[in-house]
Amino acid sequence: MSTAKPEEQISDDTMEDMADEPMSLDELAEEGDEIEALRAENAELKDAYIRALADAENTRKRAERDRREAENYGGSRLARDLLPVYDNLERALRQDGDDVSEFDKALLEGVQLTMRELLKVFEKHGITPIQPELGDKFDPQSHEAMFEAPVPNTKAGDIIQVSATGFMLHDRLLRPAQVGVSSTPAS
Structure with a gap:
């Protein structure tokens, strides 16, 4: 029994036949062309593989981004629809007066509780209010100018009245705060 490895088990006859028959230049050229063709095909397949991996990674990232956006901003229509409810509760809370009855006080307390829950x-x-103060500078990124009027002792662009609270949904503007802005006072 031979203990030789498989690659060493080539018969002596085969070795002699290979040594007796030298390859012609045409055969060598053909073999070289085949090797080059295989190398080119290998390079094409490697390029296609890398592109497919990159495409799969981009698709995964896009799906993750879309999922996050849907989670954060999917309810923006519902949120916008709830803003008038907030406005009405805020108007009801401004009606606090000294001449209210016990029933009105209880009703007002219920409105306050409802506002807190909202x-x-x-x-x-992730919905946060934008509540500018009188005298703040007008910011077109988060405020909407409803009117402009010259007011003494103010600078142009100062907020002189807040008509409605604005809201942000995470980092997006849901509704701008509606404000009145001072123009340059008439002299």
Whole structure:
């Protein structure tokens, strides 16, 4: 029994036949062409593989981004529809007066509780109010100028009235704060 490895088990006859028959130049050229063709095909397949991997990675990233956006901003229509509810509750809370009856006080307390709950829901879902103060500078990124008027002792662009609270949904503007802005006072 031979203990030689498979690559060493080539018979002596085969070796002699290979040594007796030298390859012609045409055969060598053909073999070289085949090798080059295989190398070119290998390079093409490697390029296609790398492109397919990159495409799969881009698709995964795009799907993740779309999922995050849907999670964060999917409820923006519902949020916009709830803003008038906030506005009405805010108007009801401004009606606080000294001449209210006990029933009206209880009703007002219920409205305050409802407003607090609404604000908790807003906060839970990433909705934050934009509440500019009088005298703040007008910011076109988060404010909407409803009117402009010359007001003494103010600078042009100062907020002189807040008509409605604005809201952000995470980092997107849901509704701008509606404000009145001072123009250059007439002299």
